[in-house]
Amino acid sequence: EPEVTQTPSHQVTQMGQEVILRCVPISNHLYFYWYRQILGQKVEFLVSFYNNEISEKSEIFDDQFSVERPDGSNFTLKIRSTKLEDSAMYFCASTFREKSYGYTFGSGTRLTVV
Amino acid sequence: ELKVEQNPLFLSMQEGKNYTIYCNYSTTSDRLYWYRQDPGKSLESLFVLLSNGAVKQEGRLMASLDTKARLSTLHITAAxxxxxxxxxxxxxxxxxxxxxxxxxxxxxxxxxx
Structure with missing residues (x-):
């Protein structure tokens, strides 16, 4: 069964450093998303991406965040200057079409900011 | 703003018992999803409910959607x-x-x- 692949699985970074989280969505999917889950809390929407541009973003997705699809397969989330409160599990998701029948989530990247 | 409320938040069951988890939401939507998450793992899709009255079952789990009541239930049979x-x-x-x-x-x- 096709999977959404995320790397790294765990990243530790110092406060103020830039991090890039990587995702390889399912190959024929067209819509891509980032969500985050602070430990023990609910999953929160960050951003959606379609046709090489952001479709929608939440209040969490401020100027410190950016997304990119640099090469047609990878989908990245960059946090420019990490804060302690950015520590969370970050999930990438993809779907074939808008409001499709399901979203496939990756295994997640656990980001720890120290 | 759309709000989604689940209850209960914690549920301790004995094997063999039945129970229902409730999901209420605050504004119109015709698509509701149930996911399972094991500790430290990703979100596994269980059910996608696309219309009012939709009912889906997989093994011991059954999910339903009532869009008029803005309510979905996940029923567990013989846990x-x-x-x-x-x-x-x-x-x-x-x-x-x-x-x-x-x-x-x-x-x-x-x-x-």
């Missing part, structure tokens, strides 16, 4: 230990230009022998 996990409902936010999911806080289910 077994393997069902221990956190279950999230998520509503497709129809107010956005493209589906993004608003999640409930999750129900942490523990099934004891």
């Amino acid at each position: 077994v230990h393997d069902l221990s996990a956190t279950y999230f409902c998520a509503v497709d936010y129809s107010g956005g230009s493209q589906g993004n999911l608003i999640f409930g806080k999750g129900t942490k289910l523990s099934v004891k022998p």
Whole structure:
């Protein structure tokens, strides 16, 4: 069964450093998303991406965040200057079409900011 | 703003018992999803409910959707230990230009022998 692949699985970074989280969505999917889950809390929407541009973003997705699809397969989330409160599990998701029948989530990247 | 509320948030069950998890949401949506999450793991899709009255079953789990009541239920029949996990409902936010999911806080289910 096709999977959404995320790397790294765990990243530790110092406060103020830039991090890039990587995702390889399912190959024929067209819509891509980032969500985050602070430990023990609910999953929160960050951003959606379609046709090489952001479709929608939440209040969490401020100027410190950016997304990119640099090469047609990878989908990245960059946090420019990490804060302690950015520590969370970050999930990438993809779907074939808008409001499709399901979203496939990756295994997640656990980001720890120290 | 769309709000999604699950209850209970914690559920301790004995094996063999039945129980229902409830998911209420605050505004119109015709797509509701149930996910399972094991500790430290990703979100596994369980059910996608696309219309009013939709009912889906897989093994010991059955999900239903009542869009008029803005309510979905996840019913567990004859629970077994393997069902221990956190279950999230998520509503497709129809107010956005493209589906993004608003999640409930999750129900942490523990099934004891």
